Amino acid sequence: MTATAAQAPVTAGGRVRPGAGLRQTATMAWRSLVAIKHNPLELVDYSITPIMFVFLFTYVLGGQMAGSPDVYLTYALPGIIVQNTLFMTTYTALALNTDLTKGVFDRLRSLPIARSAPLIGRITADLAKHVWAMLLMIGLGLALGFRVTGGFGGFLAGALLLVVFAAAVSWAAVLIGMLAGDAEKVQAFGFTLIFPITFTSSAFVVVDTMPGWLQAWADVNPVTHLSDAYRGLLLGGEVGRPLLWSLVWAAGIAAVFYPLAMRAYRAKA
Amino acid sequence: MARAYAIQAEGLAKRFKDTLALDGVDLAARTGTVLGLLGPNGAGKTTAVRIFATLLQPDAGRAEVAGHDVVREAGVVRSLVGLTGQYAAVDENLTGTENLLLIGRLLGTPRREAKARAAELLERFGLTDASGRAVKTFSGGMRRRLDLAASLVGRPSILFLDEPTTGLDPRSRGELWDMLRGLVAEGVTALLTTQYLNEADLLADRIVVMDKGRIIAEGTSDELKSQVGGQVLQVRPVRERDLAAAHSLVARAAGPQTRIEGDAVTAPVGGPELMPAVVRGLDGAGIAVGELTLRRSSLDEVFLALTGHRAGPAGGRREAAKAWSGERDEERTVSAS
Numbered sequence: 173m174t175a176t177a178a179q180a181p182v183t184a185g186g187r188v189r190p191g192a193g194l195r196q197t198a199t200m201a202w203r204s205l206v207a208i209k210h211n212p213l214e215l216v217d218y219s220i221t222p223i224m225f226v227f228l229f230t231y232v233l234g235g236q237m238a239g240s241p242d243v244y245l246t247y248a249l250p251g252i253i254v255q256n257t258l259f260m261t262t263y264t265a266l267a268l269n270t271d272l273t274k275g276v277f278d279r280l281r282s283l284p285i286a287r288s289a290p291l292i293g294r295i296t297a298d299l300a301k302h303v304w305a306m307l308l309m310i311g312l313g314l315a316l317g318f319r320v321t322g323g324f325g326g327f328l329a330g331a332l333l334l335v336v337f338a339a340a341v342s343w344a345a346v347l348i349g350m351l352a353g354d355a356e357k358v359q360a361f362g363f364t365l366i367f368p369i370t371f372t373s374s375a376f377v378v379v380d381t382m383p384g385w386l387q388a389w390a391d392v393n394p395v396t397h398l399s400d401a402y403r404g405l406l407l408g409g410e411v412g413r414p415l416l417w418s419l420v421w422a423a424g425i426a427a428v429f430y431p432l433a434m435r436a437y438r439a440k441a
Numbered sequence: 442m443a444r445a446y447a448i449q450a451e452g453l454a455k456r457f458k459d460t461l462a463l464d465g466v467d468l469a470a471r472t473g474t475v476l477g478l479l480g481p482n483g484a485g486k487t488t489a490v491r492i493f494a495t496l497l498q499p500d501a502g503r504a505e506v507a508g509h510d511v512v513r514e515a516g517v518v519r520s521l522v523g524l525t526g527q528y529a530a531v532d533e534n535l536t537g538t539e540n541l542l543l544i545g546r547l548l549g550t551p552r553r554e555a556k557a558r559a560a561e562l563l564e565r566f567g568l569t570d571a572s573g574r575a576v577k578t579f580s581g582g583m584r585r586r587l588d589l590a591a592s593l594v595g596r597p598s599i600l601f602l603d604e605p606t607t608g609l610d611p612r613s614r615g616e617l618w619d620m621l622r623g624l625v626a627e628g629v630t631a632l633l634t635t636q637y638l639n640e641a642d643l644l645a646d647r648i649v650v651m652d653k654g655r656i657i658a659e660g661t662s663d664e665l666k667s668q669v670g671g672q673v674l675q676v677r678p679v680r681e682r683d684l685a686a687a688h689s690l691v692a693r694a695a696g697p698q699t700r701i702e703g704d705a706v707t708a709p710v711g712g713p714e715l716m717p718a719v720v721r722g723l724d725g726a727g728i729a730v731g732e733l734t735l736r737r738s739s740l741d742e743v744f745l746a747l748t749g750h751r752a753g754p755a756g757g758r759r760e761a762a763k764a765w766s767g768e769r770d771e772e773r774t775v776s777a778s
Contacts, residue, residue: 188516192549199546207534210575275530279591282494284519285547 193286200293204267205300218263218305222256226312229376237377242317249313250330250403251375253306254395257334258370260305261345262362264298268349269358272440291437295342302338306331322408330405333418337398340422343429350436375399394421444508447472447599447630448493452502455488462488464654465502470632470647475625477645478634479744484651486634487527490603493632494524506599523592527604531587533577537568540576540587544594555594562590566620582613589620600624600631606640618643638744650747658747665743672710674719677732687728694718698746709746710735 188196208214226245229237229252234244271277271290280290310320310327320327345362352358372386373379373395379387390396397417404411448470455463463485470476478486491497492504495515504511506518531540538559545555563572566586576584585605592600602621606614621644625631635641641648642662650658650665658665674695678687681704688706692699694715695708710716716735723730 195549196547199543202546203532203535203539203543206539207532210534210536274533275526275528276532278491278494278496278526279524279530279544279588280547281496282519282522282524283544283547283595284516289547 188284188286193289196285196289197293197296200290201297201300202293204294204297215301215304218260218301219256219308221259222252222305222309223312225252225255226309226316230316245313245316245318246407247378247403248376249309249318250406251370251373251399253309254334254375254399254402255366255370256305256309257302257338258341258366258395259362260298260302261338261341262359262366263301264295264342265345265349265352265358265362266355267294267298268346269352269355272350273354277440287438291346295339295346298342299335299339302335303331306334320406322404322406326405326408330402333398333401333405333415337418337422340426340429343426343433346433347429347436350433350440369393370395373399394418394425397421444472446470447507448476448505448632450489450493450502450504453489453492453499453504454501455485455492455497455499461654463492463499466651466654466656468504468632468649468656470630472630473625473628474646475621475631475633475644477641477648478632478651479636479638479641479645479648480634480651481636483653485654486651487603488654489651490524490601490632490634494522494601495519496524520595521597522599522601523595523597524601525585525589525592525603525605527607531576531584531591534575536575537563537572537579537587537590540591541594544591548595550594558594562593566590567616580613582609582616585609585613585617586620589617593624598629600629602631602633604634604636607636614640650744652748658743666737672735672737673707674710674715675705675707675732675734675736676719676723676730677705679729679731683728686726687723687730690722690726690728691719694722705732 226249229248230241230245234241234248238244238247268291271280277290281287310318314320322330348358348361352361372382372390373393374390375395379390379396382390394417397414398421400414401411401418404414446469448468450466450468453463453466453468454461460483466485466489468476468478468489478484478489480486488497492499493506493511495511495518498512507521509517509521511518532543535543538556541559541562542555545558546552550558560569560572563569566589568583568587568590571579571583576587579587589602589605605621606617609617618640621631621633625644633641633644645662647659647661648665649656674691676687676691678684684701684704684706688699688701691706691708695711699706699708701707708715720733723733
């Protein structure tokens, strides 16, 4: 006991030491990632739908949409990756909701650890899974004929952009995870929210053919900006405006949802 | 220097919207003893535990754990206590070892030590063979044992056990009881909530009976039993068709608390004249009696006498009634095995 007491994460006054808080966050992130070891299929889970999308969009719709599957793959793959990134934030909400309903948060809260560690740990681990899914899809794209003409720099910048955007959206996911009564509601919410938003954007199609009212929405839709920016970075080309708007949207989403999510988290977990 | 009381609360009150979960509750557990909080669902037991474990803040009153206020010194309290809830709060996707390792690492224990502690606890709770399996493959009893183990990783001196055996089969319950007894023998102070009278009877040094957010009685198991008349008369007619006649006959002598339980009539003993009166009455009515006994009240009867409501199917008591009757069945199973 004395050995452990010497490194007690709590000071005499009961505060969590800052270094200890960081380590606890890393431990919580480890917890989210080590589970993959026992359920390796979880990694495929993240990408099975998007992989189907890649095939569907390329070979079924591609010819009709762009004249040839290859041309359409080049346009659609960045959009599919963007959509998957947004969908995957639902997993963050799901995992937090499970911890909440199963009493895991009660156990964690009864421990002398930083209050934010379970939350930040989970988000950090999930961002790592985002990167994994993105790599998987790019790999599949390369095998089917997609070329990253924007170079390695564009690829890295694109990855960073997606992670930043996903981190912002994660706060909305946290809020949903805290407020939803059960896992099904989390999924329903994620589905009904993310599906229409991604499909009314430039993720899969050029918005020019949409009716005027829809185009007006698509032009301001954050997914349009994100898709255009990510596509631009991967393929090389002008990205200034969509990149700027993507970051503005990310900042806006975080500014709105971070305080709401933290309030819900403090009240519930 | 050990304190006289490891757990203390005065005037605890907590309201959730329209329900007053706690309505001025005083509690105290001497260091190294088990305080049993006994009551049906909705009595306020879990709310009290959650306040002590720093998960909830009271609306009024104060609670101290080892002399530390649970609101102002929540961090210190957390480093002293372990919590085991009604639900096994373990990660289903991790193995038994990883679950315990997670808690150890969160508490700042170096990796190797945390691993050793996890192995030690798994061994103690009979989970060594399953230590490398994901928890989702565990049985309910195994999960509960792992949950208890998880609450012990930091070697807490004070344990909160919130209905630790609810939903377990009699055998798993017995196993958990043995483990709890072992912990108490090591000097841990425990606050145990339960709906099971025999559980409180077996494990708790003192019992606080709660109902609707209030304490309705308190004392040792013996004190509580003697508090309500002490003795119970039980009459079992040979012929079951005589049951109703025997009931009205005993009720005439013993009063309205006379009840039919199974194939017997029971009544609290008010004075020495009851037994002869009942014998004369039964003889006069020609009711052949297979069993006529005087015994001490069970805690079950104590609770009924204290709350004034029979755990019947009326209104909001339904759930409690289910718990009580369910428990009686299980008790029978335990003694039969």
